[in-house]
Amino acid sequence: MRHLFKSFVTLAALSSLTISSVLMTNGKAFAENEKGTNANYVGVGLAAGVTEGGQTNDAPNLGGNLTGRLKLGNTPLSARGNVLWSDKTSAIIPELSVDVPIANRTNAFLTGGYSFVETDGKATPLGNRDSVVVGAGVESEVGKNFLLYTNAKVGLRAYQNSPASAVSINAGIGYSF
Template structure:
């Protein structure tokens, strides 16, 4: 059942992201690399002790793979008793001048498994969906949602976290 839910969600989001890229082929988007910081808000709990939702911070970076719609991203969500460190690969689709939506996946490594972070309390696969826009010269605003699949110990619950921040484009 969980695999069916994951596959259905993936197909729905992927079709939206890929459609945005096709519909906006004439827009510029943004292809800059950046590093940024902001807030991270965990929105779920695994239903066990020491796994309640957490509010903390995030540090995120993007490296746009040249001549492709792909980016390598790194994200650290901290708060609670542990941090979640994530390498992520995304597909980036331009939707307006200096603006992209992105969708991708990776893996979350919790620094101290069993301790709470904004994205669960154990290592888990992660799916992300977000938007980024260059709002001023070399300033990127970003926001995304991360879905940690089976991200809680002693529970089959998934974790959801929302991030927003500002980055410096280089």
């Protein structure tokens, strides 16, 4: 388990470095003074559950994610929706985020929401039961209508018969509209 966790942390770090390098090389193609992004988007990518609750049906697993963002007017808030799935079931996660511009066409964000597991007891990348979810991530436009995103989510007490929290690391590519 420890080796698997280290692998996923390494993957997350490499994803961050990849996004940073893309920003550095493509920064000249974007407007020089535009800090942050207001892009509304839908994206798809990988979801990696990196924790377990100590019971059956809650082992770490690899799945996918479908993510969307809708900027809420001129506020620093966004409505977000996520679906994290495994080969067993999926978790549907509506969230509200606070977005912080950190670089050219790049935001960091903090999220809060709730995970609704379609079939309680079946493993998703974010546990196997409904739970409160908090998270943090980064999104960055890398070309016209495209952006990369990565985030980590923590499902609080997200395993049946266990007080353990679940952690999922997600990354993907989005299409802005």
